[in-house]
Amino acid sequence: xxxxxxGRRWAAMTAVAGTVFIGAGAFWLSFTSLADLAxxxxxxxxxxxxxxxxxxxxxxxATVAVVALAGQGSAWYPWALLGGGALVSVTANAIHxxxxxxxxxxxxxxxxxxxxxxxxxxxxxxxxxxxxxxTDVESAAAASLSTNAxxxxxxxxxxxxxxxxxxxxxxxxxALGWELREAGWSNKRIARxxxxxxxxxxxxxxxxxxxxxxxxxxxxxxxxx
Numbered sequence: 001x002x003x004x005x006x007g008r009r010w011a012a013m014t015a016v017a018g019t020v021f022i023g024a025g026a027f028w029l030s031f032t033s034l035a036d037l038a039x040x041x042x043x044x045x046x047x048x049x050x051x052x053x054x055x056x057x058x059x060x061x062a063t064v065a066v067v068a069l070a071g072q073g074s075a076w077y078p079w080a081l082l083g084g085g086a087l088v089s090v091t092a093n094a095i096h097x098x099x100x101x102x103x104x105x106x107x108x109x110x111x112x113x114x115x116x117x118x119x120x121x122x123x124x125x126x127x128x129x130x131x132x133x134x135t136d137v138e139s140a141a142a143a144s145l146s147t148n149a150x151x152x153x154x155x156x157x158x159x160x161x162x163x164x165x166x167x168x169x170x171x172x173x174x175a176l177g178w179e180l181r182e183a184g185w186s187n188k189r190i191a192r193x194x195x196x197x198x199x200x201x202x203x204x205x206x207x208x209x210x211x212x213x214x215x216x217x218x219x220x221x222x223x224x225x
Contacts, residue, residue, distance in 0.1 A: 012131050019128040023123055026124060030056050030119035037096040055092065056121060059087030063125040070184065084124075089118035174204050181205065 034052030065078035097114030
């Protein structure tokens with residue numbers, strides 16, 4: 001299983017490098033078009049470069065925020081910024097193409113071609129963040145398993161019986177399952193990664209939830225005068 005995880009991690013890292021390269025190209029194409037449009041609209045040549053940074057910068061920052069706040073109530077705000085930034089960027093790139101294109105080029109064709117870079121920038125930024133987060137989670141999980149595997153067992157004194165405990169493999173998988181759950185993975189995906197049945201993963205989290213609830217109730221009883 002570790003070899004398969006290593007292969008997926010390297011594949012994700014390679015994909016991240018590719019998406020960064022593609023994203024840089026899309027950002028540059030959109031940047032030059034928006035800077036020229038800003039200059040044509042009356043913004044000074046010394047300040048025109050700042051306008052595409054503002055427009056496309058919103059797309060990049062909002063995309064990262066959307067992924068970071070996934071599932072939280074406050075995620076609506078970065079989604080609104082992302083939608084607004086993407087709309088402005090795509091529209092402005094299309095307008096620039098219509099204004100700057102040769103007379104013999106159809107306006108619809110010029111606008112469609114110019115809209116590709118900002119759309120790609122939006123999609124590739126989202127994909128890069130997801131891949132980077134997946135790579136970090138799998139690296140941390142692999143490091144955790146490696147640490148647990150080499151952890152020495154304490155020596156028993158003479159006459160002392162070995163304590164009864166869970167199987168090391170089960171304990172390691174359960175700990176890894178909690179790390180993946182905190183990273184936002186679903187029970188089914190965790191089960192596929194660890195090679196167990198989804199119902200087993202569900203029991204791990206259910207038992208932990210019941211234990212936490214019981215401990216909290218006991219604490220309330222102890223502190224009640």
